[in-house]
Amino acid sequence: MAAVREAIPRAEADPDRPVYHFRPPANWTNDPNGTLYCRGWHHLFYQLNPFAARIGSQHWGHARSRDLVNWEHLPIAIWPSTDRGETAIFSGGATMAADGRPRVFYTSIGRPQPEQWMAAPADDDLFVWEKYSKPVLTQSAHIGGAIAQWRDPFLFQKDGATHMVCGGGTSAGRAQVQLYRATRPDLTEWKHLGAIFQTLDREIRNFECPNLFPLDGKWVLIVSPNRVCEYWIGDLDIARVQFSPTAHGVLDPGDAYASNISADEKGRTILWLWGRTNTPPERGWGSVMTMPRILSIGPDGYLRQRPAPEFETLRGEPKAFPGRSLEQPFVAAGAETDCAEIEAEFSGGGRSGFELRRSSDGKPGVVVSIERGYLSVGAARAFVGPAERYRLRVFLDKRCVEAYANDGTAAVYNWFDAGKDDRSIAVFGQAAGSRGGPAPNRAAPPRLEGLKIWPMRDARFSLDHFHV
Numbered sequence: 001m002a003a004v005r006e007a008i009p010r011a012e013a014d015p016d017r018p019v020y021h022f023r024p025p026a027n028w029t030n031d032p033n034g035t036l037y038c039r040g041w042h043h044l045f046y047q048l049n050p051f052a053a054r055i056g057s058q059h060w061g062h063a064r065s066r067d068l069v070n071w072e073h074l075p076i077a078i079w080p081s082t083d084r085g086e087t088a089i090f091s092g093g094a095t096m097a098a099d100g101r102p103r104v105f106y107t108s109i110g111r112p113q114p115e116q117w118m119a120a121p122a123d124d125d126l127f128v129w130e131k132y133s134k135p136v137l138t139q140s141a142h143i144g145g146a147i148a149q150w151r152d153p154f155l156f157q158k159d160g161a162t163h164m165v166c167g168g169g170t171s172a173g174r175a176q177v178q179l180y181r182a183t184r185p186d187l188t189e190w191k192h193l194g195a196i197f198q199t200l201d202r203e204i205r206n207f208e209c210p211n212l213f214p215l216d217g218k219w220v221l222i223v224s225p226n227r228v229c230e231y232w233i234g235d236l237d238i239a240r241v242q243f244s245p246t247a248h249g250v251l252d253p254g255d256a257y258a259s260n261i262s263a264d265e266k267g268r269t270i271l272w273l274w275g276r277t278n279t280p281p282e283r284g285w286g287s288v289m290t291m292p293r294i295l296s297i298g299p300d301g302y303l304r305q306r307p308a309p310e311f312e313t314l315r316g317e318p319k320a321f322p323g324r325s326l327e328q329p330f331v332a333a334g335a336e337t338d339c340a341e342i343e344a345e346f347s348g349g350g351r352s353g354f355e356l357r358r359s360s361d362g363k364p365g366v367v368v369s370i371e372r373g374y375l376s377v378g379a380a381r382a383f384v385g386p387a388e389r390y391r392l393r394v395f396l397d398k399r400c401v402e403a404y405a406n407d408g409t410a411a412v413y414n415w416f417d418a419g420k421d422d423r424s425i426a427v428f429g430q431a432a433g434s435r436g437g438p439a440p441n442r443a444a445p446p447r448l449e450g451l452k453i454w455p456m457r458d459a460r461f462s463l464d465h466f467h468v
């Protein structure tokens, strides 16, 4: 706690630190952990290195929010029991136990094999967490021998029982997701049921942070395979230890990783992701969480991801720009900013989009564009599919950007570099085939159907409970 406090002034002095993406009080975060909705609060635990703004010395930081936007930082929830040889608290998940109180599960590192451990709240506010006296799962539980890179428990309910999946791979280096069932209502004992999923891709040696959860009548599996996260949608048969996928996609082709899931009182399924930022450690902070995204399955059977609508509360006075043909790029006059929500609609094919955080000599910080059914955010490209019109929602937060196309058909988080005075937004369009094609045969340029830009206010991050 002292190490985090000490870094706060440096983190707060950095004008590049995002203002409405979740971040710890200071220093490093990576995966979201134990995401849970309980008695009116969204709880977010997260991988935290309290000692530096780079990865290492994993603890579980903790925060809570009533609205997914404004946060109260809480005391560090779980730290390594160094006296017992534990060196790091790796990622994990949360669930409600039969006594109506939550439990969190995490991977304990340091003794020489990873172990899965549980902690329970010691108070009604869920500020203080106590580890159970021994691991709830060790490698000895595995039917067919040890699992390599065995970690990241995630919990779900099915057929009246609590289940867990963990990531890892076989000793031969094939990524798998293992399935377990709790055999006691207090969740202290578990049985290994087998591998519920295995990759066919020999390049993927282990899966990190698997999530398996119900959504709109189907089951969704998300994995983090040391490259962009992928998902499968299908049917789950626990008795046969079988997950049969019917759809497969990339979750977010940008720099977002290590997902977690929660479900709130409105019945919404919420996706949490670590958003990398590439911040130099001397700045006193590193990484954010992407905006919590509401998940659903679209009529085409693929995932939809929409930013939580609660973020609309941060909107300032909008600037609206009427529709026009995009023969020439134009700069959105009077909308200079490094923090905004942008809503726009494009039609007419070709390539169209925005340059964000553009410098006075016309150099963009990042380009967000739609072309041939793909949404691009910097170097990341997500499939949206052919459409007459493309509706974009783009969230700019300093040097982080998140873009959503056509009601969450594609979602991309990315980071980029920009100078502090680079604040203008340009809108551009290029007709299909216009790059190098002969002028007389050119198609008409794309059209901007409408554009609205809201400056975004800072979310509140309270430190009132950030003490022991």
Ligand code: FRU
Pocket (backbone or CB within 6 Å): 030, 031, 047, 058, 090, 091, 092, 107, 151, 152, 208, 209, 224, 257, 258
């Ligand atoms: C994913 C991951 C997890 C692990 C954690 C450690 O980013 O590698 O597999 O539990 O980070 O911080």
